[in-house]
Amino acid sequence: MSSDTLRVERETLADGSVQLRLAGELRLDASHDLRARLDALRPDPAAPLQIDLSELENLDGAGAALLHAYAHACEDSGARPRISGARDGVATILELYEPRGKRPCERPPPQRLSTVEHVGNTSWELWLRTRDALDFLGNFALACLAALRRPRSVHWADLGKLCERVGADAVPIVALIAFLIGLVTAFQSAETFKQYGANIFVADMVGLSMTRVMGPLMMAILVAGRSGAGFAAELGTMKVSEEIDALRTLGLDPLSFLVIPRVVALVLMVPLLTLLADLLGIVGGLLIGMSVLDLTLTSFLNRLSLALDLWDVGTGLILSVAYGVAIGVIACERGLATSGGAVGVGRNTTSAVVTILFNLVLITSVLTILFQMWGI
Amino acid sequence: MALIEARDVEIGFGGPPILSGVNVDIEAGEIFAILGGSGCGKSTLLRHLIGLQAPQAGTIRVQGEDPAVARQDAPPFGVMFQSGALFGSLTLTQNVALPLEEWSTLDADSIATVAAARLALVGLDGFENHLPAEISGGMKKRAGIARALALEPDILFLDEPSAGLDPVTSVELDELLLKLNANLGVTIVLVTHELDSLFKIAKRCVMLDRDAAGAIASGDPRALRDDSTDHRVHRFFNRQSSGAAPA
Ligand SMILES: Nc1ncnc2c1ncn2[C@@H]1O[C@H](COP(=O)(O)OP(=O)(O)OP(=O)(O)O)[C@@H](O)[C@H]1O
Numbered sequence: 001m002s003s004d005t006l007r008v009e010r011e012t013l014a015d016g017s018v019q020l021r022l023a024g025e026l027r028l029d030a031s032h033d034l035r036a037r038l039d040a041l042r043p044d045p046a047a048p049l050q051i052d053l054s055e056l057e058n059l060d061g062a063g064a065a066l067l068h069a070y071a072h073a074c075e076d077s078g079a080r081p082r083i084s085g086a087r088d089g090v091a092t093i094l095e096l097y098e099p100r101g102k103r104p105c106e107r108p109p110p111q112r113l114s115t116v117e118h119v120g121n122t123s124w125e126l127w128l129r130t131r132d133a134l135d136f137l138g139n140f141a142l143a144c145l146a147a148l149r150r151p152r153s154v155h156w157a158d159l160g161k162l163c164e165r166v167g168a169d170a171v172p173i174v175a176l177i178a179f180l181i182g183l184v185t186a187f188q189s190a191e192t193f194k195q196y197g198a199n200i201f202v203a204d205m206v207g208l209s210m211t212r213v214m215g216p217l218m219m220a221i222l223v224a225g226r227s228g229a230g231f232a233a234e235l236g237t238m239k240v241s242e243e244i245d246a247l248r249t250l251g252l253d254p255l256s257f258l259v260i261p262r263v264v265a266l267v268l269m270v271p272l273l274t275l276l277a278d279l280l281g282i283v284g285g286l287l288i289g290m291s292v293l294d295l296t297l298t299s300f301l302n303r304l305s306l307a308l309d310l311w312d313v314g315t316g317l318i319l320s321v322a323y324g325v326a327i328g329v330i331a332c333e334r335g336l337a338t339s340g341g342a343v344g345v346g347r348n349t350t351s352a353v354v355t356i357l358f359n360l361v362l363i364t365s366v367l368t369i370l371f372q373m374w375g376i
Numbered sequence: 377m378a379l380i381e382a383r384d385v386e387i388g389f390g391g392p393p394i395l396s397g398v399n400v401d402i403e404a405g406e407i408f409a410i411l412g413g414s415g416c417g418k419s420t421l422l423r424h425l426i427g428l429q430a431p432q433a434g435t436i437r438v439q440g441e442d443p444a445v446a447r448q449d450a451p452p453f454g455v456m457f458q459s460g461a462l463f464g465s466l467t468l469t470q471n472v473a474l475p476l477e478e479w480s481t482l483d484a485d486s487i488a489t490v491a492a493a494r495l496a497l498v499g500l501d502g503f504e505n506h507l508p509a510e511i512s513g514g515m516k517k518r519a520g521i522a523r524a525l526a527l528e529p530d531i532l533f534l535d536e537p538s539a540g541l542d543p544v545t546s547v548e549l550d551e552l553l554l555k556l557n558a559n560l561g562v563t564i565v566l567v568t569h570e571l572d573s574l575f576k577i578a579k580r581c582v583m584l585d586r587d588a589a590g591a592i593a594s595g596d597p598r599a600l601r602d603d604s605t606d607h608r609v610h611r612f613f614n615r616q617s618s619g620a621a622p623a
């Protein structure tokens with residue numbers, strides 16, 4: 001539809017007031033310049049104004065709303081406009097959109113915050129979040145105790161599926177990544193080993209680095225990205241769609257129903273994935289040892305058995321259990337703390353992954369120092 | 377040709393069809409209701425009429441076109457979903473303004489004016505800057521209607537507009553729909569369970585049934601209530617449980 005379906009004529013009446021006659025159609029697609037067109041015909045904004053609609057054939061909601069807004073704006077500048085002469089259909093729509101008795105807006109539109117306010121808000125939220133997280137941890141510990149006393153209170157039916165999601169489904173990507181990491185670390189250092197004629201020590205390096213830190217940490221990061229984000233988004237969506245509330249009203253505790261099975265699945269699966277990663281990382285190193293460093297399978301394996309003892313693998317597994325707990329607890333905490341619809345789910349999922357990564361590094365540092373102190 | 381035409385439509389989700397052989401003709405300018413028990417496929421039929429889902433068989437035409445075909449110009453209809461489906465990150469005003477920003481030539485001020493007026497129309501004045509999460513279920517419904525009205529659509533699809541509204545608001549909504557229909561010629565297709573509202577505003581309806589997996593009656597709802605010999609139709613209009621003996 002063209003936008004010149006509205007015609008406006010001006011007439012100065014005997015008493016000095018201005019009459020604007022609207023004719024034709026005033027619709028959404030022709031309303032964009034309404035204000036400018038009416039203003040242009042009113043050189044003296046203080047003169048009394050009448051708006052005559054007797055020749056207006058068609059008026060839609062947007063047109064009516066804008067006309068009312070225009071009349072209101074005129075009123076503010078002194079001239080009190082009179083809208084008159086509307087035909088039946090036009091009058092009904094005009095009346096429907098009449099702002100009379102409209103309640104004032106309850107709050108101002110959301111403002112963009114200044115940097116200072118933003119920093120202030122963020123710190124305050126950080127404090128609140130920490131408090132909530134500690135709260136959650138306390139409740140989680142209590143729920144675990146209750147679960148130990150009454151294991152049947154936990155919803156174990158999901159455990160198998162969860163283990164499959166966390167563990168089995170991750171095997172291909174874990175295997176590939178661990179293998180490539182072993183391969184790359186060995187390849188990077190191969191040249192140096194060669195220079196010193198220390199080819200055989202590639203077994204020490206790959207074996208120790210994979211089992212002690214690299215394997216567990218890489219796997220935990222991978223699981224954080226896969227399952228941590230997945231659980232946070234899942235619980236977050238349940239929270240915003242009132243499913244968590246529904247669980248509560250059914251007398252089911254979200255902690256024992258949702259959180260404990262997920263944490264247990266992670267605690268079982270992360271160490272298993274870590275073992276797989278250790279193994280495939282070493283295979284990657286072995287491949288470089290045999291192809292680039294001219295080692296034989298037997299010499300590599302002999303050296304490996306000398307270099308590695310059970311504690312190297314053991315500390316890695318202890319790490320991975322701690323990682324599993326951290327991933328599960330943080331992902332579920334962030335998920336259950338979600339509010340605010342789809343955006344909230346996105347925000348808390350991001351926050352879950354970031355918080356998990358930070359805590360993985362923290363756990364690694366603390367436990368590595370402890371292992372050192374205990375001499376293992 | 378009718379404004380909205382469904383011919384021998386079969387609807388399903390891969391398994392056995394939940395509706396088949398559905399024929400619907402909705403004329404321009406009428407208020408048409410889709411009725412039936414819970415879970416019989418009313419919302420699903422509505423989604424098909426809008427073009428969000430394609431039928432397994434049969435054809436659907438809205439203004440002579442397949443509603444699923446992507447269009448270049450503004451959507452010709454407004455839709456209110458059963459759960460409101462408001463955008464959670466936007467305030468109510470922003471929800472209503474979104475289609476106007478995209479499709480109208482209005483400047484920002486006028487868009488704000490129109491959006492506020494639409495919200496006032498459904499009685500949500502005062503809540504312009506609230507987020508959907510901060511308002512009640514019935515208010516979400518009404519905000520959904522305000523958003524559906526944003527572009528002055530020719531056709532309005534409403535999924536249970538008055539469910540969850542108090543009697544007064546519900547009557548006001550009926551009157552609003554009647555006025556929009558009478559004065560702007562808006563065609564309204566709605567799903568409803570509210571019999572009072574149905575008799576008051578709808579001139580024609582189609583009744584779906586889950587067991588029959590199809591339409592079991594169509595026509596003027598008052599005539600169906602008074603004259604239908606089908607006991608399922610009779611039970612629906614007389615609020616009888618399925619255990620009740622057919623009259
Ligand atoms: N995405 C889906 N996949 C499979 N089946 C579905 C899907 N959505 C709906 N259904 C099925 O289609 C049937 C009809 O659903 P629909 O939502 O249309 O019901 P309704 O008539 O609107 O019910 P109500 O009055 O409760 O809103 C239901 O039996 C439902 O199980």
Ligand SMILES: [Mg+2]
Nearest residue numbers: 418419420458
């Ligand atoms: Mg429905």
